[in-house]
Structure formats: structure tokens, C-alpha cells
Amino acid sequence: MTGIQLFTYFAFLVAFIAILRKVLRYATAPESMRWELYPVPHEKGRAEYGGSYFEELDWWTKERETDLFNELKEMFSEIVFLKGIFHHNKKVWNSSFPFHFGLYMTIGWLVLLMTGGILEAFFGMTVDSQGGFFSTAVYYLTIPLGFGGLALAGLGAFGLFIWRSTDKTQKKFNAPIDFFNLIAFTVTAAVALAASIMYDPTFSFLRSYTGSLLTFSAISSPNVLLTAEIILLAFLTLLIPITKMSHFVAKYFLYHSVRWNDQNNERGSKIEKNILELLNKQVGWSADHIRTGKTWGEVITEPKNEEK
Amino acid sequence: MKKNDIDVKEFGKKVDQLFELNVEDLPKLPYPYEDWVDKVYPDVSEARKESTDISLDGILNVAVPKIEDAEEKAKMVANFLEGLKKLLSKEDNWTFLKPFLLSLDNCVGCNTCSGACPVFEESGEVDIYRPLFRSEILRRIIKKYNSPMGTITAKISGHDIELNWELIARLAQLAYRCTLCRRCAQTCPMGVDNGLISREIRKLFSMELGISPQELHEDGTIKQLETGSSTGLSPVALMDLMEFAEEDITDRTGLEHKFPFDKSGADILLIHNAGEFLSWPENLEAFAILFDIAGLSWTLSSEQVGYDSVNYGLFYDDAQYAKVTLKHAEIAKKLGVRKVVLGECGHAHKATMAIGDKVWVGESNIPRESCLVTMEDIVMNEKVMVDPERNNFPVTYHDPCNVTRSMGIVEPQRRVLRKICPQFREMTPHGVDNYCCGGGSGFAIMQSHNFPEWKLQISGRKKFRQILEAFTKEELDPGVRKYVCAPCSNCKGQIRDLLTYYEAWDRCQILYGGLVELIINCMVDVREGYIEWDDFH
Numbered sequence: 087m088t089g090i091q092l093f094t095y096f097a098f099l100v101a102f103i104a105i106l107r108k109v110l111r112y113a114t115a116p117e118s119m120r121w122e123l124y125p126v127p128h129e130k131g132r133a134e135y136g137g138s139y140f141e142e143l144d145w146w147t148k149e150r151e152t153d154l155f156n157e158l159k160e161m162f163s164e165i166v167f168l169k170g171i172f173h174h175n176k177k178v179w180n181s182s183f184p185f186h187f188g189l190y191m192t193i194g195w196l197v198l199l200m201t202g203g204i205l206e207a208f209f210g211m212t213v214d215s216q217g218g219f220f221s222t223a224v225y226y227l228t229i230p231l232g233f234g235g236l237a238l239a240g241l242g243a244f245g246l247f248i249w250r251s252t253d254k255t256q257k258k259f260n261a262p263i264d265f266f267n268l269i270a271f272t273v274t275a276a277v278a279l280a281a282s283i284m285y286d287p288t289f290s291f292l293r294s295y296t297g298s299l300l301t302f303s304a305i306s307s308p309n310v311l312l313t314a315e316i317i318l319l320a321f322l323t324l325l326i327p328i329t330k331m332s333h334f335v336a337k338y339f340l341y342h343s344v345r346w347n348d349q350n351n352e353r354g355s356k357i358e359k360n361i362l363e364l365l366n367k368q369v370g371w372s373a374d375h376i377r378t379g380k381t382w383g384e385v386i387t388e389p390k391n392e393e394k
Numbered sequence: 395m396k397k398n399d400i401d402v403k404e405f406g407k408k409v410d411q412l413f414e415l416n417v418e419d420l421p422k423l424p425y426p427y428e429d430w431v432d433k434v435y436p437d438v439s440e441a442r443k444e445s446t447d448i449s450l451d452g453i454l455n456v457a458v459p460k461i462e463d464a465e466e467k468a469k470m471v472a473n474f475l476e477g478l479k480k481l482l483s484k485e486d487n488w489t490f491l492k493p494f495l496l497s498l499d500n501c502v503g504c505n506t507c508s509g510a511c512p513v514f515e516e517s518g519e520v521d522i523y524r525p526l527f528r529s530e531i532l533r534r535i536i537k538k539y540n541s542p543m544g545t546i547t548a549k550i551s552g553h554d555i556e557l558n559w560e561l562i563a564r565l566a567q568l569a570y571r572c573t574l575c576r577r578c579a580q581t582c583p584m585g586v587d588n589g590l591i592s593r594e595i596r597k598l599f600s601m602e603l604g605i606s607p608q609e610l611h612e613d614g615t616i617k618q619l620e621t622g623s624s625t626g627l628s629p630v631a632l633m634d635l636m637e638f639a640e641e642d643i644t645d646r647t648g649l650e651h652k653f654p655f656d657k658s659g660a661d662i663l664l665i666h667n668a669g670e671f672l673s674w675p676e677n678l679e680a681f682a683i684l685f686d687i688a689g690l691s692w693t694l695s696s697e698q699v700g701y702d703s704v705n706y707g708l709f710y711d712d713a714q715y716a717k718v719t720l721k722h723a724e725i726a727k728k729l730g731v732r733k734v735v736l737g738e739c740g741h742a743h744k745a746t747m748a749i750g751d752k753v754w755v756g757e758s759n760i761p762r763e764s765c766l767v768t769m770e771d772i773v774m775n776e777k778v779m780v781d782p783e784r785n786n787f788p789v790t791y792h793d794p795c796n797v798t799r800s801m802g803i804v805e806p807q808r809r810v811l812r813k814i815c816p817q818f819r820e821m822t823p824h825g826v827d828n829y830c831c832g833g834g835s836g837f838a839i840m841q842s843h844n845f846p847e848w849k850l851q852i853s854g855r856k857k858f859r860q861i862l863e864a865f866t867k868e869e870l871d872p873g874v875r876k877y878v879c880a881p882c883s884n885c886k887g888q889i890r891d892l893l894t895y896y897e898a899w900d901r902c903q904i905l906y907g908g909l910v911e912l913i914i915n916c917m918v919d920v921r922e923g924y925i926e927w928d929d930f931h
């Protein structure tokens with residue numbers, strides 16, 4: 087194992103743990119009160135204007151009609167095109183969209199590198215322009231995704247950096263860490279592009295490198311620039327989940343368990359069971375009007391006069 | 395500090411007042427108010443200044459007692475940090491922990507939310523009113539004082555903040571410069587809800603430090619639970635009022651109606667905001683006429699709390715909220731009704747239907763419905779006959795945030811308006827994108843000190859602008875009578891105060907009222923003229 091390989095493993099391990107921690111932080115939070123925000127895209131026939139099933143007479147007696155396709159469509163346009171920010175903050179979207187789109191392409195590129203690495207390491211195939219259909223497709227797709235993704239992400243990050251440093255209002259809410267993150271992206275993209283153009287234009291080295299990680303076999307980098315590229319890419323892999331840049335995890339929960347969560351509580355339901363359990367928790371709040379130390383169930387029931 | 399350039403870091407700065415509002419900075423209003431000159435914010439009385447901190451912006455709606463003693467100050471800081479722990483705990487804040495954490499963790503500081511906030515915009519863009527400003531303060535405090543190695547990471551990340559008594563006192567006030575309208579949340583690319591964060595800050599202050607606006611707590615939930623209504627209306631006084639209301643119905647319409655009370659087994663328990671009984675009896679009278687003529691089986695409750703759908707706990711305190719809503723549930727269960735219908739009150743809709751969804755559990759889970767839906771059924775299915783010509787005047791509609799953005803009830807009321815008001819037109823924007831009336835989160839009932847000026851000049855300015863812009867120049871002529879339909883007691887209170895402050899009745903003949911009054915006004919079974927144009931109140 088070489089040093090850069092060990093660092094890459096380390097980066098992926100840290101990233102995995104950090105993401106898992108975030109997922110658990112939200113997934114294990116208790117059943118909360120409803121707090122949806124309209125429009126909710128799975129409201130069949132109503133999502134367009136922001137309506138809900140509460141618009142029905144005797145809504146609890148009606149079959150709930152949901153529109154999964156519309157929800158997926160909404161997710162797609164938010165994830166891929168950043169629809170929200172396009173409508174509400176074009177200035178940021180101009181950089182944020184290429185940045186995010188570039189990142190998606192870069193992730194696609196990494197997946198293809200890994201696929202190529204697997205084909206070479208485990209199936210003895212050669213991923214190049216002369217191989218079979220699948221390996222040739224992998225070969226040809228890797229190149230535009232890699233260059234396009236890195237260029238767009240780098241430009242986007244640079245654009246966001248300029249916006250953060252020049253916008254007067256923005257200055258108040260920026261922190262050095264925000265700049266550090268954007269610089270890290272810009273520099274990584276620039277180094278990766280330079281290394282690839284000069285020494286690895288078809289990404290054959292990176293493919294072998296990925297393969298070596300999967301087979302746990304040693305590989306060393308042929309030159310400093312490629313070494314720098316790998317270290318920087320691994321560093322970003324580590325950096326994203328431990329900073330605010332991992333907001334994709336929270337965004338998933340924010341949309342699905344808060345904003346769009348219009349699931350109603352029915353008698354005998356799991357929600358009801360959860361709530362009844364939570365009502366047994368002790369209340370620690372200590373303002374005078376709260377009977378501290380009692381359970382929630384007791385605190386929210388007005389005491390009879392003699393208990394007051 | 396008097397300039398509008400305040401950094402989050404400086405929020406606890408030891409100065410008499412962090413920011414001074416100036417009416418000259420307020421954005422200009424449209425026709426015919428181009429030359430409107432706003433009243434200068436009155437000063438809080440000297441006695442009040444002695445006892446209460448107003449060091450945020452000189453405005454007073456939540457009274458934070460002034461403390462001089464250093465030890466006392468340190469104690470309050472410690473108590474605040476205790477409260478913060480509880481706000482982040484699964485035991486003490488299971489009710490909102492998930493949405494709170496999600497909003498807390500994920501702001502990228504892009505400021506998109508500021509563009510959506512009517513308070514920020516109509517204040518002339520006062521920095522401390524930015525939706526992310528108060529959230530950022532809380533976020534930094536949590537990171538520094540509630541995380542391992544927080545002091546070091548605060549320094550390294552550049553997001554440092556110094557927690558002191560001054561900061562805490564101002565944070566309490568800043569939480570009450572937000573109407574909880576959640577318009578900012580709709581535009582945030584991350585889905586962060588700064589409205590929720592304001593609410594959670596309010597909750598910490600109320601549930602741990604016992605600090606909350608008097609109108610919401612002592613004169614709000616406490617009074618409601620003790621006397622039956624936050625208006626102070628007892629069951630006995632209610633009965634007297636209803637007698638008067640029955641006579642009033644006869645005077646207005648020539649019809650005889652008795653209000654049904656405590657009818658066991660009725661199909662519907664109708665619960666009004668008790669503010670209607672005192673300020674707008676024509677609203678509950680209209681409901682009685684409509685439900686009777688449509689042949690509905692319905693009842694009101696005369697039991698304490700059962701005749702007042704208000705639940706101010708929604709705005710500041712989970713325990714107070716739950717106590718009130720559980721009383722409503724208990725009364726509905728006792729009466730054995732098939733469903734509860736919420737009258738024209740937006741926050742009561744949200745408190746009872748959306749948030750109440752997980753509080754009305756087990757046997758108490760009696761279905762709840764919006765009166766807007768019930769009215770749609772009556773009008774659209776012709777259970778009453780209407781003559782829209784009687785409503786042939788310009789009408790616009792204000793969407794209460796709680797009914798629309800938080801619950802998705804958008805179209806039923808519009809279908810009714812399109813049918814019964816030939817000159818109905820929308821405000822821009824409307825529906826789920828609407829602007830708050832400026833009286834949200836309890837502001838409508840906060841009438842003391844210099845807060846009324848703030849809520850009329852700043853938080854309500856956008857709504858007044860929207861109202862004016864809903865009508866053409868010709869229609870704004872005082873010779874043309876116009877109607878703003880707002881099916882919510884609190885919104886109506888705020889709109890009444892807006893129209894009064896801006897002299898809009900005298901200058902433009904703009905009247906306001908609910909939806910049910912418009913229905914009765916055009917019902918063929920009711921004598922013409924239910925809406926009394928010359929009785930602006």
C-alpha cells in the first residue's frame with residue numbers, strides 16, 4: 087500500500103462515518119408534530135396551486151390520492167436544475183447550478199472509473215477504445231464526464247467564491263470556512279484538469295488506481311501532479327461530509343419528513359403509538375407554569391384546582 | 395449603534411440600543427399614498443424603560459426585565475444555556491426536534507430568504523430583521539456553547555459570538571420581530587425554516603425562563619384556561635352576548651335564529667375565535683343563518699374553552715398549546731359530535747387540525763374540518779340560493795398563512811368567491827405565496843406600548859400595499875366601495891388596524907370582513923344589505 091492509497095481509504099472511511107452520523111441524527115429524532123409547507127407535490131391534482139386533502143369535505147372519509155410521479159418530477163427538477171434557487175435567487179443560481187451539475191458529473195465520472203477499475207481488475211478486460219461494447223462505452227463516457235464535471239464544478243465554485251467575496255450583504259454571513267471550501271473545490275478541479283490533460287487524458291491511470299483500491303494492491307503515482315490530484319480528490323471526499331456541504335443528507339429529510347410529510351394520524355396507527363410513548367417522557371423545562379418533573383401527558387393536562 | 399450595518403458578532407454589544415428605526419427609511423407606498431407620512435414611533439414610557447429592556451430596536455412587545463446586577467445576569471445566561479440544552483433534547487423537545495435540527499444545521503448563508511420576508515423588505519431592509527440573522531445567532535451560540543471544543547471551533551470557523559445578558563435580552567425581542575409566516579422557508583434552497591427557528595427561540599424563553607408577551611401568556615393561554623377565553627369571556631357572559639346576537643340577527647335580516655348550545659350528538663361542533671363574539675358578531679351570526687338555512691345539524695359549546703378556538707400556545711409554548719387543544723378535544727368528545735368545524739380563524743385551523751393531528755389521539759381523535767370547506771359545500775352544491783349581483787363590488791381576498799401555506803386550503807374559498815362575487819380579483823402574489831397580514835404569530839392582538847406602530851408600519855406594510863394594488867386607480871376612488879375578504883379573526887384585526895392607521899376607509903372606502911358575511915349578503919333568503927357599509931369597526 088502506498089501513502090496516497092492509505093489516505094484515500096481513510097478519506098472514504100471518514101466520509102462514510104460522517105454521513106452515517108448525519109443520517110442517524112435525523113432518522114432517530116422522535117416523531118415530531120406536523121410542520122408541512124405547501125405546495126406538497128404528491129397532492130394529486132392540487133400540487134400545482136399548493137392545495138391539500140384538507141380541501142375535501144369530510145377529508146378523513148376519502149381515499150387519499152397521491153401523485154408519486156409529480157413528486158419525483160419535483161425532486162428531479164430540484165436536484166438536477168436547482169429549481170428553487172433558480173426562481174428565488176438567480177445570481178446565486180448562475181454559479182450554484184454549474185457547481186452542482188459539475189459535481190453530479192464528477193460523481194458519475196468516479197462511478198465510471200470504479201466500473202472500469204472493476205472490469206479491469208476482476209474481469210480481465212481492457213477499458214479502451216478497442217474493447218467490447220460495454221468497456222468501450224465506459225471508456226468513452228468517462229472522458230467527457232470527467233473533463234466536463236471538473237470544469238463545471240471548478241468554475242461554479244470559483245463563481246460562488248467571487249459572489250461571496252464581492253456581495254456586500256453576503257460578507258456579513260460568510261465565514262473563513264466557506265471560502266476555504268470553495269477554494270478547495272476550485273483548486274482541486276484546476277489541479278485535476280491540469281493533471282489529466284497533461285498526463286492522463288483518457289483517465290487510464292486513475293482507472294487503474296481505482297482498481298488497485300478495490301483489489302488492495304499497491305500502485306504508485308507516476309508524477310507529482312497526479313499524486314496531488316488524488317490527494318486533493320480524497321481530501322474533498324473527506325471534507326464534504328464533515329462540513330455544511332453535505333446538506334444533501336438534511337435536504338432529503340427536510341423535504342420528506344417535514345415539508346412534504348402530510349401523513350395524518352389515525353386511531354390505532356403507528357404514529358399514535360409513538361405519540362403515546364412520547365407522552366410518558368419527563369418534562370425538564372422549568373418555567374413557573376410548567377410542572378417540572380412530571381410526564382408530558384401530565385403537564386399538558388390542566389390540573390384540577392386542588393392539584394394546583 | 396444607529397447605523398444599519400450590524401454584524402452577528404456585535405449582537406451582544408454593550409450599547410443602549412442596537413438599532414434605531416427611522417420612519418423615513420420605510421419604502422414608499424403606491425397610489426394614492428405616494429405622499430403618506432408615517433407617524434414617528436412613540437417612545438416607550440420612562441417607567442417602562444426603567445424596568446424593561448428595549449435595547450434591540452426600541453420597540454416593546456415582549457418584556458424582558460432589565461437586570462443590573464452582574465450575578466443576576468450571569469444566572470440568566472446559565473439558565474438560557476440550560477434551556478438551550480432542553481431545546482436540543484429528545485425528551486424536552488421531541489415535539490419539534492426533527493424540523494428544528496434540520497433547519498438549524500443546514501443554512502448556507504445565501505440570503506435568499508431575506509428577499510421573501512415582508513418584515514425585512516418593508517422595514518427598509520433593516521439587517522437585524524433578515525430571517526437568517528436571528529437563526530445565525532442561535533446557531534453560533536449552540537456551536538460555541540453546546541458542542542465539544544466549541545470555543546476553539548468558533549474561533550477557527552470565524553463564526554464566533556459572545557454570549558452575555560445583553561445578547562439574550564435582544565434575542566428574545568428579535569424572536570418577536572417575525573410573524574412566523576414561513577414565507578422565507580418556501581424560498582430557501584435548503585428548506586431551512588427560519589419561522590420555526592423564531593418559534594423555537596420563543597419557546598425556550600417561555601418554557602425555561604418564563605419570558606413571553608403578556609398578551610400571549612397571562613392574557614392569552616392562562617386566561618383562556620382559567621376563564622374560558624383569552625378575551626375574558628366567561629360562559630355566563632357568553633350567554634348574554636348570544637341573546638344580544640339573536641336579537642341582532644332579527645334586526646339585520648328579519649329572521650329568527652337561536653344559537654344551539656351543547657347539543658349532544660350534533661353532526662358538527664362549530665368553534666369560533668371568541669374575538670368574533672366581541673368585535674365581529676355579524677360573523678358568527680352569519681354562520682348561524684347559513685348553517686340553519688342549509689339544514690346542518692350543528693352546535694356551539696358553552697363549556698369553558700369550548701367556545702374559543704384561539705390557541706396562542708401555537709406561537710410560543712408547547713405545553714400551553716397542548717393544554718388548550720386537549721380541552722377542545724375533550725369537549726368535542728364529550729358532545730359526541732361527528733366532526734369539529736373551525737370558524738374563520740387561521741391559527742386555530744393550524745393548531746387544531748395540522749399540529750393537533752398528533753395531539754388529538756385515541757378516543758379524542760375527532761375529525762376536524764375547515765369552515766371554508768363546509769361553506770364551499772353549502773354554496774357550490776346549492777344548499778342555499780345566492781344572487782351574486784348583490785355582491786357586485788370589487789372584492790379581493792387575503793390568504794391567512796396558517797390556512798394556506800401551512801395547510802394547503804387554497805381553492806374552496808376561491809370557488810365560492812368566484813361564484814358569489816362578480817368582481818373578485820386576486821392579490822399579487824396570492825395562495826401559498828401570499829404575504830402575511832403582518833399580525834401573524836400573535837401580533838394582531840399585541841396592542842401595547844409602541845408595538846402597534848411597528849406592526850402597522852413594518853410587518854403589515856406589505857399587506858396594505860397588496861390591498862391597494864388589488865384595485866385599479868378608478869376603483870380606489872372613495873366613491874367606489876370595496877371589500878377585503880379575510881377569513882381569519884387575527885388577520886381581520888390586523889387589517890382593521892391597517893385600514894384605520896392608513897385612513898383607508900375615509901380615503902378609499904375599503905371595508906374588510908370574512909367570507910361568510912359575503913355569502914349571507916347575497917343569499918336570496920336573507921333581506922338585502924347584510925354588509926353594513928357605513929359601519930366600519
Ligand code: SF4
Pocket residue numbers: 500501502503504505506507508525526581582583584585586587588
Ligand atoms: S435562504 Fe436558506 S440557506 Fe439561504 S440564508 Fe436563508 S435560511 Fe440560509
Ligand code: SF4
Pocket residue numbers: 510511512513514524525571572573574575576577578579588589590592
Ligand atoms: S417567517 Fe415570515 S416574518 Fe419570519 S423571517 Fe420568515 S418571512 Fe420573515
